[in-house]
Amino acid sequence: MDPLVGSTARETLERVSASLGCDPTDAEVAAHLDQHDPLRHLRDQFLVPKMKDLPPSDLSLVDGADECIYLVGNSLGLQPKTARKYLSFYKPTSGRHKILLEDKAFPSDHGEETLRTDDILEVIEKEGDSIAVVIFSGVQYYTGQLFNMAAITEAGQRKVTDTHFPKLQPGVSGFRLSNQPILLVCPLQASLEVFNMTSMQALRRKSLLLTGYLEYLIQHYYSEDPAQPHKAHVHIVTPSDPQQRGCQLSLSFSVPILKIFQELEKRGVACDMREPNVLRVAPVPLYNSFSDVHRF
Structure with missing residues (x-):
C-alpha cells in the first residue's frame, strides 16, 4: 500500500507507525515516508543550501556540511539547478552584486486570524x-x-453590471507580453521544467501529508495544556481543514517570537517571521522531505 495515501494525514501516520512498531513522532516514520515517496527524486533538481551557507547558522550547534532545513517555500523557494543555465548572462562581481527593491513590499492586514x-x-x-x-x-x-x-x-x-469589456485576444494569447522581464522568465522556465516531471495531483497528495505531518508534530509537542498554563505553546493560525490551506502553516507563540526565530536560524532552519507574532513555515512537496519536517 502506498504510504502517502490515506483518509487523513493523522490516519496515515498512525498506520505507518503501527506497521513499523514505533510512535508517529519517531524519526523512523519520516525515514519510511521518504523512502517510499514517489517524488523524492525531484529534490535533486534544486540547489539546497548547506548549513554553513546561511550566515545566522551557529556551527557549534550544527554540522556546516549538512543541508539546511529550508521551509520558505511560501515566499521564495529553492532555485532550480537549471536556472543557472538560463541566467548565464548575469555575472555579478564583488563590486556589483546587490539588488535594489522597495522597502516594505508586503501589505499589512488587520482583523481576525482567518476569514470565513x-x-x-x-x-x-x-x-x-x-x-x-x-x-x-x-x-x-x-x-x-x-x-x-x-x-x-x-x-x-x-453583482456585475458592466459587462461591456474590451474585445481582447481570447485565451492565453491575451496575456502575452512583447518584452518579458528576462530575469523572471529564466527561473520560471527552469521551474516549469521541474513541474513537468510530475503532476499537480501527485504534488497535492504529498503536500497534504507533508503539512499534515508538520501539524501533527506541532500539536503533539506544543499544544496548549490547561494543566500547565505556564508551559510554552504554539497556536496554528492557519485553518485546520486541509482543503482551506496550501502547504504553509502560520504559527504564533506564547513566548516572544524573535528569540525563537533567532534560535531556529542558528540551527540552520530557513523560515519566515512576520510581525507581530507569526512564523510562516511551508514544506514544499517538490523538494522538502519528511525528514526535513521531523528535524524542524
Whole structure:
C-alpha cells in the first residue's frame, strides 16, 4: 500500500507507525515516508543550501556540511539547478552584486486570524451594488488561508453590471507580453521544467501529508495544556481543514517570537517571521522531505 495515501494525514501516520512498531513522532516514520515517496527524486533538481551557507547558522550547534532545513517555500523557494543555465548572462562581481527593491513590499492586514467564506460572500451580497473591484489573493500571505476563489468569483460576478469589456485576444494569447522581464522568465522556465516531471495531483497528495505531518508534530509537542498554563505553546493560525490551506502553516507563540526565530536560524532552519507574532513555515512537496519536517 502506498504510504502517502490515506483518509487523513493523522490516519496515515498512525498506520505507518503501527506497521513499523514505533510512535508517529519517531524519526523512523519520516525515514519510511521518504523512502517510499514517489517524488523524492525531484529534490535533486534544486540547489539546497548547506548549513554553513546561511550566515545566522551557529556551527557549534550544527554540522556546516549538512543541508539546511529550508521551509520558505511560501515566499521564495529553492532555485532550480537549471536556472543557472538560463541566467548565464548575469555575472555579478564583488563590486556589483546587490539588488535594489522597495522597502516594505508586503501589505499589512488587520482583523481576525482567518476569514470565513460565508462572511466574504455576505459582504459581497450586501455591498455588491457599490463595490467596483473585488481583489483577493489565492492564499492569504500572513495566515496561509486558502480562499474559495470559485465561490467568491461567482458571488462577485452576480453583482456585475458592466459587462461591456474590451474585445481582447481570447485565451492565453491575451496575456502575452512583447518584452518579458528576462530575469523572471529564466527561473520560471527552469521551474516549469521541474513541474513537468510530475503532476499537480501527485504534488497535492504529498503536500497534504507533508503539512499534515508538520501539524501533527506541532500539536503533539506544543499544544496548549490547561494543566500547565505556564508551559510554552504554539497556536496554528492557519485553518485546520486541509482543503482551506496550501502547504504553509502560520504559527504564533506564547513566548516572544524573535528569540525563537533567532534560535531556529542558528540551527540552520530557513523560515519566515512576520510581525507581530507569526512564523510562516511551508514544506514544499517538490523538494522538502519528511525528514526535513521531523528535524524542524
